Structures are given as C-alpha cells and as structure tokens.
Amino acid sequence: MTAAEIHTHKHRWWRSRSVQRFMQHRLAIVGMVMLFLLTLACIVGPFLLPYDELYIDLRARFSPPLSGDHYLGTDPLGRDIAARLLMAGRISLLVGFFAMVLSTAIGTVIGVVAGYYGGKVNSALMRFVDAFLAFPSIFLLLALAAFINPSPVMITIIIAITSWMEIARIVEAEVKSLRERDFVMAGRMLGLRNSHIMFRELLPNMVGPIIVAATLTVARAILLEAYISFLGYGIQPPLPSWGNMLNGAQQYLATAPWLAIIPGITITIAVTSFNFIGDGLRDALDVRNDPA
C-alpha cells in the first residue's frame, strides 16, 4: 500500500463512525435544521414577499410587526424588514462562509508550513501569528475598514485577515505531532516533494480539527460582521446586512424596539446553529470518543 492509500482507508473508516455519532448529537441536528431553514428562507423568501428590500416608502415608516403586509414591520425609511432581513441573511451568511474559507486557507497553509519545516521557519511564522493575536481584533478591523470601501467582498477579506490565527495554531500543533509518523517518513524516503507531503499526505489527516475550527470560524465571522457594521464601519447601506440593520437601532429602542430585536434574534439563531454544529462535529470527530 502507498502512503496515500493508507490514509484514504483510514479516512473512510473514521468517517462512518463519526457520521453516526454526529447524527446522534441532538444539538448538532437542531443546529443543522435551523441553519437549513434559515438558508432556505434567505434563498426563497425574498421571492415570496410582497416588498423589495430597497423600496423606500416614507409614509409607512416605523410600522410595527404584523401591520398589513409588513410581517416584521418597517424601518425608519419604511422599508420592509422581512425583506431586508432575508436579503441581509444572504449577505451575512455569504460573508461568514467565505471569510471562513479564506481564513481557513490562510491558517492552514501557514500552520502546515510552520509545523512541517519547524526550526527557524516555524518560529518566524508562529511569532507572526502571536503578533496578530496580540492586536485587539477590533483595531485591525476598524483600521482596515478605514482603508477600503467596505463592500461585502472587502469586509469578507478583512474578517478573514483577522481570524486565521486560531486555525494556524491548531494545524501547526497537529502537523508537529504527525510529522514523525510513518507515512510522512515513507513519503520522504520515496522522494516526494515537500509540498506533496504537506498538502496531500498530512492535510487529509487533519480534516477533522480543521472542519471543527472552520465551523466555529463561520460563527465568529458572522458576529464580527455584526460588530463592525453596528459601529458603522461595515457593509454600507442601502445593502442590508444583519449587522448594519442594528446600526442606529439603539436610537429607536424606546419607540421602535423591533428594529433592534428582530435582527439580533436572527444573528443569535444563525450563530447558535453554527456553534451547535461545531460542537457536534467536535464530539463526532474526536477519536477519544471511539469505543475501545
């Protein structure tokens, strides 16, 4: 058997067990269902609602929820909150998802390289990671947001730049522990290129922890988007995002509390779903949970 075959085999083996365990994790299933429904609503919902998320109708401003066709009420410009919420969901979820993809990619590459080469490369890269961790993340976010036009794409990149360090640390630790294992040694003896060993041999063995960390990163990214948009540095109106729907809501807390309550609950539901799923994945992918 080649090294590759060994771990593909291993891969399949833990997979089935883990899936079983995951399916038994009640919270994880709840999370999956909530997320599915939320995503579905964001995809389909806007087509079913009578209003467009950008249509301004000043006569209907501050309508409370359940008034007429405005199921969730309207905002200070008379725009339909339900429509905005669902369109915002598309943006916020996409920002969260792609920020995760990007930060996982950055974190994994840096982690693998640092862990595999060790020595000077490792300490240089890991000091870099430490330096990023030593920044209050809000500083980097706000300073970077001042640089660019905060479009969804740029916000995604900014969030990714500030949240890859965790994954880099996890991956680096994993690689360090795997580095001296047989299949890596075998790969080296076979004269495989370093990049091949790192990304074809080592990486598949770390899919578990990476997936867990990535899931939690989505949750974190959604929260970060909400933070910076709440502070007014995030995604710009009229494009809705869950965060910028909350920007300014404090001002209307006494007169139109639904402006704050509805997007907040939605963010909490989305983030909770990802955290539930992450928790389930952690339990499911944790080898120690296997019966001996």
Place this chain on the structure above:
Amino acid sequence: MTKNMNRRQTLAMLGLTGAAGALAPNLFVGPALAAHPEAPTGQIVVGVSQEPTVFNPLMPRIEVDDGVQLSVFDGLVRISPEGEFIPALAAEVPSIENGGLSEDGLNWHFKLRDDVKWHDGEPFTAEDVKFTLELIMDPNFRSWRTTGHELVRDIEVVSPTEIKWRMEEPFAPYMSILVETMMVPKHILEPLEDRNEAPFNQAPVGTGAFKWGSRKAGDHVELTANSDYFGEGPYVERLIFKYIPDLTVLYTQFKSGDIDIISNQYITPDNYAEAKSLAGKEVSVVPSPTVESVFLNNEKPQFQESAVRKAIYAAIDKQTIIDALYYGLPTPSESYLPQQSYYYNPDLPQHDYSPDTANKMLDEAGWERGADGIRAKDGVRLSFSNSTTSGNHLREQAQQFIQQSLGEVGIEMTIENKPPAVMWGEYWTQSQFDSVIVGIVFTTGADADVTVRFASDAIPAQGGRGSNTGQYQNSEVDKLLEEAGRIFDQVKRKEIYGQVQEIIREDLPLLPLFQYATVRGHKEGLKGIEANINTRIDTWNAAQYYWDQ
C-alpha cells in the same frame, strides 16, 4: 432715531450683519434683570455630546470647546443675537465717529476697560492684547486661524488701556474675527518656551465670568463663579459641562433631569414631539447657521454640465426629507447663508421638486438611458458616489432616500460613508470625493465673506490656500468676493453678496437642501438663556444664567 444715525453709520462702516440690530433691545438690560440672586447660587449642568478638550482659546477647537471658552475668556468685543457688536474687554467698539477707525479702515484703535482682572488677580492690560495678536502669528505656536490676523502690522501699546495697529489692507470681516479671538494672559504664557504644551492649556486663566475649576477627562469640566467679573453676573456658583457621547443618552439624561441644559448637539429631531410635552422643561426650535447641502466636486466629469446639476437638484424631494426624516424642523434653503443673516438674499429662485423636469432636462442635454437604466453621454455614466460621516443616522436616511429618487430619473448614486477621521481628511480637503452630504457654516462669525469657500484660488487640491473643496471656479464670483472684502459699506456689501448668492444658485456648485434648526431644551426655572445664531454654541452667555427663586 437721531442716535441710530450714528449707529447705522457704524454698522455700515464695519460691515455688520443683523438687520434688526438697530432696533434690538440691549442684551444686558433685557429679561435677564428680572430676579437674579444677589450672590451666585446653585449649579448648572450642561450636557454636551462631544468632549471639550481644548482650553487654550487660540488653538484649533470645535463647538463644545467654545462652550467652555466663552465662559472662561473674553474677546475685545462680543456679538449679540441680532448681529450687533458689543464691547467686552474693550471700553467701546471702535468706529469712525468715536475715532477708533480711520476712514480707509486701515488704522484700528481700541480703548480697553480698566477694571478687568485675570482670574489670578493680575490686571488685564493692552500688553495682553498685543501678546495675544502676536502669539496667533507665532510660527511655532499651534494657532488655529490666521485669517485677518496676518494683515495686522505695527501693534502699539499706547497705554495700559489703549492699543492701536495698522492693517496691511482693508479687511471688512476682521471685527467678526476679533469676536472669536479670546484674549490670553501675557504674564502666564510669555515666560514659557513651549506654549503648545503649556500647563495653562489644561488649566486656563481668563477674564471671564467663570474660573477654571477642574476636569475629569472623558466625563466633565467644572467651572466656578468669578466673583470679580467685570460684567453682569455670574449668578450660579458652578457651571458643569458634562460629556455624554451618545445623543440618545444625552436626551434621556435631559428627560430624567440629570442635566439642566441639553447643549450641542441638542435634542434629535425624532425626539422633538416628545420633548415638547415634557413637564418641567422648556423646549424650543432655534435656527442654526449650518446649511445642509449635497456638495459636489465640480471637477468630476459627471458634473460638468449645468443641466446635470440642475436635474439632480430637481430630482431631490427636499420637502419630504425635511418633513418625514427631519420632522419638519429645518427650513428649505436656496442659499448657503442662514436666513437670519443680514446678507441673506430672499429672492433666489425656489426649488421645485419634479422628476419630470429632471428627466426632460437630461433627455434634452443628450444623457440617454443605457441598458442598465443609468444615463450616459459621450462615455460618461451619470453615476457618482456620495459620502458622509458614518453614524449620522438621519443623514444616512436622507442619503438613501435621495439615492432612490435619483435612481428614478436614471442617475446612479452609490453610498460610501466613512469614519470621521477619514471622511474629513484628505478625502475631503484634497477633493477626492464625487459628492458629499454635509452641513457647513459658510460664514465666519456673522460675516458673509465666503472667499475661502468659493474663490478659485482657494482650492487645496489645486494648490490653493483656502477650503474650496468643491473646486468651484467662477471668475465673476472671484471678483465680487474680492470687492466685498475691501469695502466697509454695509449696504453695498449686502448687494454684492446678494449677487454672489444669485450666481451660486444658478451655477449650483452645491445643491442646498435646508438650513438646520436645533431643538434646544432646559429646565423650567432656569433663566437668562438666549439663542445666538452668531455664535457656535448655545452657552455663549452663561454669565447671565440663574435659577428662578
């Protein structure tokens, strides 16, 4: 009206504002005399939403700094709500009749009061005035504005109560600038090497009605009554400026009675209806000199044609913005000047909201709608960005409303809001924007001189020295502004500034939306409060405040 003859001439001579000036009751014999206490009693807490941090009155400052400084310091003259100059540290306002001013406006001669003491007991003299005017021009000192002062030459202290100087060229707005020039003590600042970092800057010594008390950074500034004040008042023991950075909380604290006066930036328009009905509070709407406009960068290719600017203007539904978003408080405006200004031109053409007119104008000018519904002509898309400070919610709402209105006539306006430090940095000063929504006070004090805002040689992005960030250029306006700056005849100046307003209304380098009105409030029983559009802050006359007993 015999006495008024003199005064009118004086006004004319100095280029004063305030049409009602001649008929106004004297500020200091007004209602304030009703029943103020013999000795200063009680305290007043003034809530402000920005933190006062600059206490050296010659350094760059913002409105709330003025709030503190106007209570601690005095200028040679002050200005009444009607735009009339009133002597403060000066014994009288110089004029041709009293010999204070030469016919050509070049020689100024001030007589000073002889009964003024600094808060540390030292007497105030003409030496302090000389020192102040020189310090402003000191290249090592971080002074905030040198306009006017840079023309002063040959300052001569005649006696402790007399000072005179010569102006390099006649400059009519200088009296308005002197109003905003507070005097600082020579005996404290002169011996210091570094006046930028002087302890004085954090514990100022002035001549004003209130002495410096203490400051808790990030929280409040406390002033105490100056019992040796040369003018009327003060009537309260302590004047406290409490910093509350959030307008909602500021209002809540006003409602709950934690603050006695809600100052800059006052009650937000959405709370006006409720505020009016609060028991035990007096709430009023006061016009502010700030004019809100869609400020265009006139060098951008999209805005080159007059038809485009007019069409954009016609497509904006001003009245709805005012009524629905600003609760009907501001007044629609066609000029950059406040309507209370003596120089205001009331005969400008009225804005008429009409998408049809806008469409027609653009069609006729050859701007055709493309496949995406956005108009274009000769390869230029009628699309531009609009920016303002992020976090100004009402303005952001107006912005989105305008965006929709413009979209309806085939104009694309994208929104790019920025944090304040970025927004008003080189993005603004070097004219990097397409368009901006901004509230600007175009005047300097009460004077209508707008050379720094509209003259062709005042464009920073083109190496100019002013703040014409809209890059507006019109040689006729240049000529008129230069002329008006040199003459002292008030009537003539009014005429010229009227013309300038007409040309600017026609050219539309900026699209005026409205003149702001602020909703001010204070507790019932607090007396002496008077609005003054010629100052930047409401607490300009805190010396007159007192609690009704």
Place this chain on the structure above:
Amino acid sequence: MAGFLVKRLWQSIILLIIVSMIGFGVLHLTPGGPLSQYALTPGMTQETMDRIAEQMGLNRPLPIQYLDWAWRLLQGDWGTSYRDQQPVLTVIGRHLFATMLLMVSSTVISIGLGTWIGIRGATHRYSTFDYTATVGAMIALSIPTFWFGLVGIYVFSLKLGWLPAGNMYTIGDGSVLDYLHHLILPSIVLALVNIAIWSRYMRTATLDVINQDFVKTARAKGVSERRVLMKHVVGNALLPMITLAGMQLPNLLSGALVTETVFTWPGMGRLFLDSLGYNDYPVVMGLLMFSAILVLLGNLIADLVAASIDPRIRLA
C-alpha cells in the same frame, strides 16, 4: 525556569516591535488624519491645516516618525494626545479605573455564577439543569454582546425603569450605591460570555474529579460529598481560575469596547474607539502597546500556571 523567562522576555520584545511596527504603519497609512476634525471649522483654510501638520511633525517620512516615537517610548515618553494635549499615560490612566471596575465586577460575576452552574451541572449530570446549562452556554456564546446590552437596556431601563440606561454614575450623586446601580447591567452583559466559558470549564473539571478514585474512596468512607467536592474541585480549579483571569487582561480593550459603547461607559474601550475615530495616533499607539503587553502577560501567566499544575508540561 530562569532560562525560560529570559527566552520568553526576548520573544516578547521582538513581538512588541512587530506589533508596534504593524500598528504604526496601519494607523498612519490610513487615509485621513488627526486634523480632520477641524476641516469643517468655519473659516478654516488649507494653509492653517498645513501649518499645524508641520508643527505636529505629521509631514515627516513615516519611518522617521516611527523611530521618533519608538525612541521617545524607550525613554518613557508615551507622547501627548492630539485631542487632549495630555500625556498618553495620564489619558489611559484616567480611563483605566472605569474599565477595571467593569472588568472586576464582571469577572466576579462570571466566576461566581460559572462555578455554581458548572459544579451543579456536573453533580446533576444529564439532568434538566445540566442540559439547560449546556444549551444556555452555547446560546450565550452566540449572542452579539452589544445586542444583549440593547435588549437589557430595553427591558430593565426603558420598560421596567429599574436600572439606568448608561453612564457610570449620576452627576451630583456618585455614591457607592449609585455606582453599583449603574454597574449591574453592563457587568452582567459583559459577564455573559465568560459565564458560559467558565461553567463549561467547571463542569469538565468537576467531572474529572468525581470520576477519580480518591473521591470514590472518600465517599465510600462516608465523607460528605459536598466536602469532598469543595475541597478537591475548588482546589483544582483555583489555578485555572487565575489563568482565566489572566487571559481576561487583554480584554480590557477589545472585550469591553462594544459594551462600553452601548452603555456610554467612560472606559478604555470607548477611549480607543474615540481616539481611532479622531486618528489620535499617540493614544491609539499607547493603547495598542498597553494591550499587547497585557496579552503577553496573560499568555505568560497561563503558561506558568499550566506548568505548575501539570508537571508534564516542561517550560523550555
């Protein structure tokens, strides 16, 4: 041990240099500047702005500005705030108290409540309480802090009128009770996430102890369960508790920032946001270095504590 500390110190210094360079660069390359707040002042001209920029040394090349700043810092001069004309350390010091007050009270709340929930969850494993606590902790970790603050203000200040909507004290009052009254809502909001983390931690820690042989033995000997638990669990949890508190240090800035904004709390987080908004470079840099030092200190404490608990971890 000494070798470890020396190495750690060396690494920390390098780290601080990197952090300061990145921070300084990002901050100064950001468009805009500290003078922007005067751009709209009536009568302000470009000439004046240029002169002030010159006087403040803002026109010099960036590396020179950095070296100047760093050199002064080495001599103990943190610079002077542009907005305040006060020494940076004075400015930070004035805001430190407010934040410490908030931090200490929220840490007390989170450790107290977290410990109780965690131990109870472990001793009543799989009970309704345990399950609720587990789910509750997950949700608590998912709620945006500022939004929780808004809801708190809505319910307790606007609707019930029990608690103030913001600020640290009432002007003219400022008694201890008044401070406490203002402290309740923000410190609970700030504690929420840590209650969740801490209760999860305590639950695991307690379960570990319960399953150990000596506890079973002790129980068999008839020693009351409560006493065993108290002695061992709390004993074992003490050091991690210090670790957690140590890890809280860096949060002085970022953790409290949003909460301080929502509750208009005059602390470091708000100072940071304000200073950043005005590009008050010296203060932002000061706060950045301050927070970086706290992060390093927190990490060090965590490592030392971990090593002292678990002899297998060797400090090298």
